[in-house]
Amino acid sequence: MMWLSCLENKNNLKGQWPAVTVRKVPAAILHQIEQELDMDEKETMVFLCRDLVPDLSAPDVRKIFVALNEREELTDTSLAELLYRLKRFDLLRKFLGIGRAAVEASLSRCPQMVSNYRVLLTEINEDLDKDDLDALVFLLMGDREMSYAKMAKDKNFLAIITDLEKLDLVSPDQLDFLENCLRNIHRKDLAKKIQKYQREAPVHTIGTPALYANALQVLPKLTLVDPPGIVSKGRLLNGPYATNAAEQVQISIPETGRALAQKSLQVSDQYRMQSRPVGICLIIDCIGNDTGTLVDTFNTLHFEVHCRPFLNADSMMHELYTVAGLNEHKDYDCFVCILISRGDHQSIFCTDHVVPGFPLENVKRFFTGDTCPGLLGKPKLFFIQNYVESGNQQENASLLEADGNLCTIPQVADILWSQAMLDASTLDRSPDASSYYLSALTELLIDPHKRGLPLLDVLVELNNRIYEWNRTNTTKQYKLLLKHTLRKKLFLSPR
Template identity: 35%
Template sequence: MFRSQRQLVTATLPEKIMNAFFPPNQRPVFRHSMSTKDQLSTTASVRIAVKDTGSPASALLLTKKTMALPDQFQLQAIQQTAEALDGRERSRLFYLCGVTDVDNTAGCVEDVLKSRVIRHQGEDQFLPELLLQLGRFDILKEVYKTSRDEVEKALTHRRVLPSFKVLMANINEDMAKEDLNSVKFLLGQTLSREKMENAQSFLDVIIELEKLDIVSPGRVDLVEECLRNIGRVDLAKKVTAYKMSAVPSEGHSSPQQRHRAPCPSPTPNCSPCLQQTLRAHPIHIATENLTAPVYSEQSQMEFYKCNTNPRGVCVIIDCVGNDGDSLKQTFTALHFNVVLHKWLSAADALSVLGEVFRRRENLAGDCFVCCIISRGTGNHLLGTDSYGAGLHLDDVRRLFNADACPVLAGKPKLFLIQRYDILEIPPRAGTQHRDEDLETDGCFGLSRCDLVPTDADVFWSHCWTGEQQLVRGDHRSVYLQVLRDALHKGQRRKTHLVDVHTEVNAAIFEHNRRNPGATYHIELKHTLRKELYLQ
């Protein structure tokens, strides 16, 4: 390569990379001193003097830099790596390298890795760390002649990949399809429908949020909130740990090193993949320009005491006859004392609720649950009645508020209601319930409240769908089915009840999308002051 022991070198860098890194008026001149035996090395130190022909100054400052060019081994290893990765792994690699909007091909992977090797000059662990994150230990062994343990040991004190991107990539790997659908549902008002439909992975969603500057290395609250709301508390805790840790400067670089250099304009000679990479990510030593955010320590939210045996009473009134038994099994498994009543009229339902209210032994637990399955109109439940105003939903709630039932004050009260809408029917005389019909526990002057529960410690989940669903004899409420599944899953995962219900929301949304003629409407209102775990 060199004709003499000391010679001016102008073609050390490949022309493609030369054109990509340096504008035409700032072509570098490399002066190189090396012995004959060193001439076989393509990773030697070079001394760079940059002349700016467009400047009146004859020369800029002469500096010493070490430009680690990919040697033959690295080039071969990069090629083998690119060819061995599948489409999903390539997508994850692009994200970890900070590259978006490129073709998901082995050729683009090769170009990106070459540019990153040059960027991370002197960082021999870059490629092994990347493969470690991808879980391709076979490539580490066969191509790089190292092992997972050796790489992890080498990375104990220093890492190259940004911890934020590593975190997001790891969450992506741990997220099931149903979790992704739940996240997309929660972000329905944040991202456009087109972007939601195109998002095939959690990383696709994160990339879109990053473009909107809603999510970034120092701004992950939205991610944490979404994960909690879909019931993935395990993943949310990883985000919390990332936030609360002393956020490292990526790769432990100095503030001066983290400053981005101006990005030169790639020339047409550069491959399209490399052009996109260099435009979006100017050459600098560190991979991210992070300022460590300061998070004040906040005490974790308190949770309700819910460990008595039984946990409390669960009253189920099934006026349809299809889902009551399944609900009983679910709440029995959740350690509640379950009382199931079937085929009650509105008046009988009120009487049953009053009986529960008067039996104080039923209210000795830490929690109270009321489930009602009934036909109804608007805010009224008819039970088995064909006529009449029925039982107002607000009356159900008021029976158990802190004023009417001081024994339940400060305890969580859950109302789970499935209503099947029928046409409005004129009320029949003598069927309406008055306030004076509602007995109280020594409380005077019960005031009317809105349907939306405003008293403390109330969890109100109300779902309604058309009565025509009951035509099928084997009908089962989709809402109650997914609610039962979510409660069982929440019990295993130790998930907060509000997060459990978010999973129900996502399932209902998906059902409605697939079955536009049999939609369910769901409303959740709660005034819980603490987290509630049904274990």
């Protein structure tokens, strides 16, 4: 595969990365989805996507699908969002194999494709009955835009809004006219929805379409040269700028009932974790049951969280390239990557279920010091929840594999690898069930009684919890792999 060979070719790392091709949604699937939609649903989809394809004249669903697909912006994730907005949960399951809860979990925590403005108006459209619409049209007939009102007589609400947008009476930052209309037809509940939107919409985003988190961008160049810049006096860093002086750093430790650690620690004995944000936390969740808890946890730990739900294999590879190329790494102290997917003990399948899958061994290569200089000498933490499908799970009689050979980790410094495996049949029986491994991990990371402990000590406690779980849950057996090449103590939780 191209994405695999380019990682192994060192010459490629010195210059421009090769172009990455993201798999388009098959035209046959798009055609079937279009055939399943009724006229009202098609009109709603056109309205939702108007900001995404502003250059289309007389857009319809087919034209929108073609345009987004050609721009490589129509992924499983974006298609899932559109079907969710139409409340076609049956099509989510039929064509994408995911449920309503999974999409809701990602939309509640991650950037969306459709703007909040268009979501608001489609929700208002759903709440208006025929009498409300007749009253609204009658009200508009008394407005100064008489010619418009005559045109609007036989149109639905979204078509009326589209015409009001053309007249510059309604826009993302101009909703007072519509709010007054709704009040005048005695729909104060809908007027309050507009007020809530106006209160919550950030000033800098009003009037602009929402940015889609998984939209493709030009791949950045990655260099083997140390990042430029002069370190200010007194600033201590991990990596190539780390000081060798045994300077004392005073760290305030909240009391938790007993002395947790010394208040004065040698910098040379521990990784620096003082930047704000501490680092980037990349979450790629192809299941959708644990995203919210993970986002909350790593926000609490002062990470800049990048959430990327429901990626296919090509999109995942592109996302890893993009995050590895971010300039911010040179200013941050740590990096975290969390992967959740079906797979086998060596690979993950992502949403398109590519077999043999995306090799886990290659995930780390994006972030080692030679391919990502900004992370040289800094801790790189990987947490993997892999739902192993039948026939792919390695036989192992032990309940807890603490240091097995399920995945070979090269001797690259400053890496921690924690991987949990659970039979995918558990997920099939309970599609919305959370991972106990991830739940226990997040609980321990923010536990005030654990914040004075090094991360490795916290993970020993995690091992113990998984062991106890396996003793009492004979049908849901976790296999756990923990390996690391950390060189110093790492205190991840706030202290």
